[in-house]
Each structure stands twice: as C-alpha cells, then as structure tokens.
Amino acid sequence: MEEGLRERKKRETRRRISDMATGLFLMRGFDQVTVAEVARAADVSVNTVFNYFGTKEDLFLDRQADLEEIYRGVVRDRRPGESVVDAFRRDFLDALDTGDWRYGFHEGAEVWGRVVAESPALRARTLEIERQVMACVAAAIEEEADADPDDVRPELVAAQILSTTRLLSRHALRRRTAGESPREVEAWLREQAEALFDLLESGIGGYGRRPLVVAEDGEAAGDEEEDDVEGDHRRP
The missing domain is CATH 1.10.10.60 (Homeodomain-like)
Known part of the structure; x- marks a missing residue:
C-alpha cells in the first residue's frame, strides 16, 4: 500500500x-x-x-525497534538445519562485511562510542535497551523452539549470544581507538568470532578444565590420590 x-x-x-x-x-x-x-x-x-x-x-538511541525487528528476523529466518547460535554467527560476520551499525562497524563508531561513554544518562539507557532487546530475542527463541513458559533456556541462549556480540564489538572499538588498522581489527574479529561462536555451539562445560597431572608411571596423579582416599574409607 x-x-x-x-x-x-x-x-x-x-x-x-x-x-x-x-x-x-x-x-x-x-x-x-x-x-x-x-x-x-x-x-x-x-x-x-x-x-x-x-x-x-x-x-x-532511536533505533531500538529496528534492532528488535532485525534480531527477530535472525531467529525466525534460520536456514534449514541451522541453530540459533549459527544464525547469529552468520549475521555477525555478514554485518562485519557490510559495516553494519548494530555491532559498531559503521564509520564514526569511535565517536559514537565516546559520546555514550561520557554520558551517564546514555550509559544507563543503553543498558536498559540491552535488557529489552535480550527479552525480545529470548521471546523469539522461545516461540521458535516451542518452549514451555517455565523453561528459562531461551533466555540463557539469548543472553549468551548477545553478550558475545557485545564483547566482540567492545573489544573491536577499543582496538580501533588504540590505533589498529581496520584490516587488523577485522582479521582479529573474524578469528575471535569463529572461536566464541564455536564455544557457544559446543557448550562451555569443557572450557577451562584443569588438566590432569600425569605421573611418570603414566597414571593421573588425581586418580592415585582418589584411590588413597577410598582406601582410607575402607579401613576399620
């Protein structure tokens, strides 16, 4: 019309x-x-x-409605067999190619970021927008997954994804402000984005696991200690 x-x-x-x-x-x-x-x-x-x-x-900060609609589309328009995490991975990398404003890739992002950082009112409003956008994404995921209203996993997934994109954007802005070239920042972003989204896709349970100390006889030191403890329990 x-x-x-x-x-x-x-x-x-x-x-x-x-x-x-x-x-x-x-x-x-x-x-x-x-x-x-x-x-x-x-x-x-x-x-x-x-x-x-x-x-x-x-x-x-007048584009919250645009942001929510775009993110709903990322969730809703996933490719066949594509997870929500991979849909946002693809969206983030595509945005890097096009200089998208959502992730601070547009020209003048450094000045924009400085204005927000210098204003307590803008910082507070930015946090509120982030909470509202996260709720919007969580609702979209809940609908697509046909999740029970008591299931908090859609909210967790939304929080993890958006925290990841904000983290990447924030570090990229710091690197540009510090004088790194756009080519250097882009290369770093691509590498880190793939690593972080891989971590989200596979789950963080195994990340940061302390390695076992292997003794000279090839047995893990932790196993030996556990055997000793069990032996103590068996003593009368």
Missing part, C-alpha cells in the same frame, strides 16, 4: 529531528546539548520533539 502524505511527512520530520540531534550530540557531547537546541536546529517546537521521542536519550 502506498504511503500516505501525512505518514510520509511524519516520518520525514522524525528523521530530520533525529539527524539534527545526532549531529549536535556527536559534535558537542550529549550532556552539552539541550532539547531546545535540537528543536531549533530541526525547525520544530520542543513539544514536537517529545511527540516523536519520549526522552532526550531516545534522540540519540
């Missing part, structure tokens, strides 16, 4: 306000810009700004 004139104007107004706000925040910092200044730059009233954005923080 063709978009109506009224809807198109509303969408354009929202985009103009968002673009003006983002430009000011990136240039001067989030806490140094008022909503009134954003309104003047966008040639609208302050009330109009709040008609489109519930809070000042939403002016800068």
Whole structure:
C-alpha cells in the first residue's frame, strides 16, 4: 500500500529531528546539548520533539525497534538445519562485511562510542535497551523452539549470544581507538568470532578444565590420590 502524505511527512520530520540531534550530540557531547537546541536546529517546537521521542536519550538511541525487528528476523529466518547460535554467527560476520551499525562497524563508531561513554544518562539507557532487546530475542527463541513458559533456556541462549556480540564489538572499538588498522581489527574479529561462536555451539562445560597431572608411571596423579582416599574409607 502506498504511503500516505501525512505518514510520509511524519516520518520525514522524525528523521530530520533525529539527524539534527545526532549531529549536535556527536559534535558537542550529549550532556552539552539541550532539547531546545535540537528543536531549533530541526525547525520544530520542543513539544514536537517529545511527540516523536519520549526522552532526550531516545534522540540519540532511536533505533531500538529496528534492532528488535532485525534480531527477530535472525531467529525466525534460520536456514534449514541451522541453530540459533549459527544464525547469529552468520549475521555477525555478514554485518562485519557490510559495516553494519548494530555491532559498531559503521564509520564514526569511535565517536559514537565516546559520546555514550561520557554520558551517564546514555550509559544507563543503553543498558536498559540491552535488557529489552535480550527479552525480545529470548521471546523469539522461545516461540521458535516451542518452549514451555517455565523453561528459562531461551533466555540463557539469548543472553549468551548477545553478550558475545557485545564483547566482540567492545573489544573491536577499543582496538580501533588504540590505533589498529581496520584490516587488523577485522582479521582479529573474524578469528575471535569463529572461536566464541564455536564455544557457544559446543557448550562451555569443557572450557577451562584443569588438566590432569600425569605421573611418570603414566597414571593421573588425581586418580592415585582418589584411590588413597577410598582406601582410607575402607579401613576399620
């Protein structure tokens, strides 16, 4: 259905306000810009700004709905035989190829990250968005797996996957900020992403297991100690 004139104007107004706000925040910092200044730059009233954005923080972090819809699609549109973990692995690596904003691969991500880091209000809002997005992904996994409402495994899977992508994105941003070349960061990201998603796919139960100490006679030292203990238990 063709978009109506009224809807198109509303969408354009929202985009103009968002673009003006983002430009000011990136240039001067989030806490140094008022909503009134954003309104003047966008040639609208302050009330109009709040008609489109519930809070000042939403002016800068305004793509939560897009993020949730994309992630629902990652879960819903898995290939035949593809697990949720591998679907997100593929999504992450594809995003690396295209410079996707969701994982901080877009141009200017360093400046964006600095603005968020310098604002307590934005940091708090980012955490809240992360919780809401995780709940959205967990609900999508629960639906796809036809899980019981009391089954918390979909929530665990969502938390592990999104923690992994955030961890990778955060370290990539630090490396770029430290002066590593895009090629170096990309190579590191690909290697680490494959390793971390492999770990998620196989399960973390065996990771970090302390190796047994093998004695000269070829027996594990732990086994010998266990035998001694059992022998003590058998004594009258």
